[in-house]
Amino acid sequence: MEILGATAGLLVICVLFLLLNTIQVIQRQGKGKLPPGPTPLPFLGNFLQLKGKEVFKSLLELSKKYGPVYTIHLGMEPVVVLCNCDIVKEALNDNGEEFGARGYMPLLDKMSHGGHGVIASNGERWKQLRRFSLITLRNFGMGKRSIEERIQEEARFLAKEFKNTKGQPVDPTFYFSKAVSNVICSIVFGDRFEYEDKEYLRLLDFLNQTFRGVSSVWGQLYNIFPKVMGKLPGPHNTIFQSVDVIHEFIKKRINMHKETLDPSSPRDFLDCFLIKMQQEKDVPQTEFHMLGAVNTTFDLFGAGTETVSTTLRYGLLILLKHPDIEERIHKEIDSIIGRNRAPCIEDRSRMPYTDAVIHEIQRFTDIIPMGLPHKLTRDIHFQGYSIPKGTTVYPMLSSVLHDPKQFKYPYSFNPGHFIDENGKFRKNDGFMPFSSAFMLILSKKKHHGRLPPGPMPLPFIGNMHQVKINDLIKSLVHLSKKYGPMYTFHLGSRPTVVLCGYDILKEALIDHAEEFSGRGEFPAVQMYSKGNGIVYGTGERWRQLRRFAITTLKNFGMGKRSLEERVKEEAQYLIAEFRKSEGKLFDPTFGFSSAGSNIICSLVFGNRFDYRDPEFLNLLYLINNSWHLMSSTWGQLLFVFPKIMQLIPGPHRKIYKNYLKLGAYVAKRLKMNKETLDPNNPRDFIDCFLNKIQQEKKHTDSHFNYETMLKTTVNVFFAGTETVGSTLRYGFLILLKHPEVEEKVQGEIDKVIGRNRNPCMDDRSKMVYTEAVIYEILRFADIVPMSVPHTVTRDIEFRGYTLPKGLNIMPLICTAQYDATKFKNPSSFDPAHFLDENMEFKKNEAFMAFSAGKRICLGEGLAQMELFIFFTTILQNFKLKRLMDPKSIDITPESSGLGNIPRPYKLCLIPR
Numbered sequence: 001m002e003i004l005g006a007t008a009g010l011l012v013i014c015v016l017f018l019l020l021n022t023i024q025v026i027q028r029q030g031k032g033k034l035p036p037g038p039t040p041l042p043f044l045g046n047f048l049q050l051k052g053k054e055v056f057k058s059l060l061e062l063s064k065k066y067g068p069v070y071t072i073h074l075g076m077e078p079v080v081v082l083c084n085c086d087i088v089k090e091a092l093n094d095n096g097e098e099f100g101a102r103g104y105m106p107l108l109d110k111m112s113h114g115g116h117g118v119i120a121s122n123g124e125r126w127k128q129l130r131r132f133s134l135i136t137l138r139n140f141g142m143g144k145r146s147i148e149e150r151i152q153e154e155a156r157f158l159a160k161e162f163k164n165t166k167g168q169p170v171d172p173t174f175y176f177s178k179a180v181s182n183v184i185c186s187i188v189f190g191d192r193f194e195y196e197d198k199e200y201l202r203l204l205d206f207l208n209q210t211f212r213g214v215s216s217v218w219g220q221l222y223n224i225f226p227k228v229m230g231k232l233p234g235p236h237n238t239i240f241q242s243v244d245v246i247h248e249f250i251k252k253r254i255n256m257h258k259e260t261l262d263p264s265s266p267r268d269f270l271d272c273f274l275i276k277m278q279q280e281k282d283v284p285q286t287e288f289h290m291l292g293a294v295n296t297t298f299d300l301f302g303a304g305t306e307t308v309s310t311t312l313r314y315g316l317l318i319l320l321k322h323p324d325i326e327e328r329i330h331k332e333i334d335s336i337i338g339r340n341r342a343p344c345i346e347d348r349s350r351m352p353y354t355d356a357v358i359h360e361i362q363r364f365t366d367i368i369p370m371g372l373p374h375k376l377t378r379d380i381h382f383q384g385y386s387i388p389k390g391t392t393v394y395p396m397l398s399s400v401l402h403d404p405k406q407f408k409y410p411y412s413f414n415p416g417h418f419i420d421e422n423g424k425f426r427k428n429d430g431f432m433p434f435s436s437a438f439m440l441i442l443s444k445k446k447h448h449g450r451l452p453p454g455p456m457p458l459p460f461i462g463n464m465h466q467v468k469i470n471d472l473i474k475s476l477v478h479l480s481k482k483y484g485p486m487y488t489f490h491l492g493s494r495p496t497v498v499l500c501g502y503d504i505l506k507e508a509l510i511d512h513a514e515e516f517s518g519r520g521e522f523p524a525v526q527m528y529s530k531g532n533g534i535v536y537g538t539g540e541r542w543r544q545l546r547r548f549a550i551t552t553l554k555n556f557g558m559g560k561r562s563l564e565e566r567v568k569e570e571a572q573y574l575i576a577e578f579r580k581s582e583g584k585l586f587d588p589t590f591g592f593s594s595a596g597s598n599i600i601c602s603l604v605f606g607n608r609f610d611y612r613d614p615e616f617l618n619l620l621y622l623i624n625n626s627w628h629l630m631s632s633t634w635g636q637l638l639f640v641f642p643k644i645m646q647l648i649p650g651p652h653r654k655i656y657k658n659y660l661k662l663g664a665y666v667a668k669r670l671k672m673n674k675e676t677l678d679p680n681n682p683r684d685f686i687d688c689f690l691n692k693i694q695q696e697k698k699h700t701d702s703h704f705n706y707e708t709m710l711k712t713t714v715n716v717f718f719a720g721t722e723t724v725g726s727t728l729r730y731g732f733l734i735l736l737k738h739p740e741v742e743e744k745v746q747g748e749i750d751k752v753i754g755r756n757r758n759p760c761m762d763d764r765s766k767m768v769y770t771e772a773v774i775y776e777i778l779r780f781a782d783i784v785p786m787s788v789p790h791t792v793t794r795d796i797e798f799r800g801y802t803l804p805k806g807l808n809i810m811p812l813i814c815t816a817q818y819d820a821t822k823f824k825n826p827s828s829f830d831p832a833h834f835l836d837e838n839m840e841f842k843k844n845e846a847f848m849a850f851s852a853g854k855r856i857c858l859g860e861g862l863a864q865m866e867l868f869i870f871f872t873t874i875l876q877n878f879k880l881k882r883l884m885d886p887k888s889i890d891i892t893p894e895s896s897g898l899g900n901i902p903r904p905y906k907l908c909l910i911p912r
């Protein structure tokens, strides 16, 4: 009776327990409309449907019945499984923000002491550690010894180690992990280990055990039933013991680093972490503490070792099975690298077959088939379901890598998946291998960095209510009085970091030239260029085009007719044109821009134009009109709200139309050049570009093609026309207001050049005052006051903030040019700003009319030459007649946007 009673009691408890579990499962499901899936059992969930050793295969199998998005219960936990390329991409790429967090995985949680380190963490902790790790790794890679060098060195050690086996059969497992791990060790700990080092071998053994343990049935069981398994003995416990040993090793290393740390000269990742710990020691919620250091180092060490070495091991096994593939790789190595030098990463683009095999190995081996769990950061409607915040999501990388829509033979090893019909390497959208598991976490999640403070933005309009749209620059400068030299300003919804004042501009554009060299958003021109020219090119394309343009323009300047000759000749045409005014008032706008433009035309198209040529005048009008519109209120509105403004009628739409017309003209010239090209005798910039396209035809990474030729030519034509024309126009308006300056320049001309010969560049060094006047005109007129927007090319720590790659930067170069700490009286026109006490020419570092750093104006040298020769030639030949009191002349700009536009005026020139 007693036994019966006890059994009945136990039964009741069990039924109650199961009931409770069932209620919990139902409650969890009720939170949203989760995708369907197999019916879970109380407590066990869908455990019985999963084959212990190959959980991922069971999950793929289930997707055949339940579709590419379904719910499975791991124990009582509902988990959404994503099972093909399109769905995984839609989740991780298109909805990266929502699907971005790390899901709960009991093993990972315990191994990371409750979510420390990069892999297991979330929220602010994850952000801080991820950003720090990325930046530090990248900096070490770019430092004295690049990551490539470290890998090459390690590859040499590995090859030597294999040679020592003298052709005897060996298990390559530890050979690979020793080499791969050493690359990480050299970055993280500052040195590599000898392959015989006992401590190192023990460490790798523990790492291998950890990795195997995580992938074993026991590891899976722990993930599904952590509470129960945590109390049971079994092999899963060795995972934690192995992790403890590795953690101890890392702690020891950290302590050794502490003892020898020199904060001014960090040697490796750990040193940088220690410095950061020191810097943040008083920050209450910092993630930079011992636990963070140990776990982050463990993540890099573990993830960086096992993933790559397993892929290598698997790769060799595949080659053993496919001797034909090995043979083709050998042939490619012999023809591209040969046997006398070490392979380098540049060889890769010339070895499409090997590159394809390596990609195919990664695809086929599929070493982290289930990915790592993600977690929803907010409720989301996805594929017709509403999945609540906090749900764990498994992006099944295996289903992506074996998606038949992406790969013709998903379950065969076939390098053809990555080769096109011409034998070139072909990217494949379904390629999301081991990097997706680790790197995806590191790279796909968008983050907005830790930006400097700034005015509070409103939805949609951002900070536009805090500025005058018709005087954007002044408003931005004004805001810096409150928020300091660097602050965040929202152009609509786009955060933009504004830089104000010489010091910070120098620190960004010059000291961090590489990082700040990206091109930011500038919709007016971007719409036309689409990233194809120099002005709007980025990365390798921009580098190739800029290098080519600089060299070609220089070569033309050094060829049969030097640049100087071209400028001097043009100056005479200009004088002849101005003489036609016979001392009467006339508008010099088109005269100045014709002269500036003709220099560019002679370089780019091989000829100059007559000043009355209607086609030429129409081109000048298109450029001048666009420049004015970009600097108008309409232009500013387009700058701030590009998407909306493109739909709204208004004068700003003419900018794009003007560009199309300019482009059509340039296209006509390209065609003419092509038809008459003699490759041995290039006549101009376009001929050189055509030759270059031909020469680089076989290079897959070349950026020389028709589109880039068209856009680059338009860029140079536009940038070289209006800028010089505007500066001349502004300059003569300033001279009208300052007769004393005109007089002194003419005195210097008479003394150095006289009246009987034409000015030349040799005169410049002897004409200190004139030189100072031209610099001061460039400074005061400040014709491109906010430069052209930049972006940062990679995440960067800057003045205590983290600026994420791609962030828009507005370098207000006007604030350097008007910086009161650098110029005595910045708001006045005063050539003394460029003269020292001995009346010698004095450079000023805050002069940034042409901007600074890697994006500095490409035409600065040419522009300086044009300005000197045009100014001196005009003032040698004419005197300015003033028909009004100079004091009443207003030399403030009529409008400020992309350009500072001088007020319209007429000139009266009297021959001297």
Ligand code: HEM
Binding pocket: 534, 535, 536, 546, 600, 715, 716, 719, 720, 721, 723, 724, 727, 783, 784, 787, 788, 789, 849, 850, 851, 852, 854, 855, 856, 857, 858, 859, 860, 862, 863
């Ligand atoms: C007074 C005359 C000129 C001034 C004040 C001026 C100013 C500037 C400024 C401020 C920039 C933006 C730099 C940046 O992004 O930070 C720029 C870019 C540029 N300028 Fe000039 N410029 C002048 C003349 C010229 C001339 C004559 C040419 C013709 C060769 C030219 C070609 C370019 C090009 C191609 C760029 C884009 C460079 C790039 O993105 O890498 N400029 N200029």
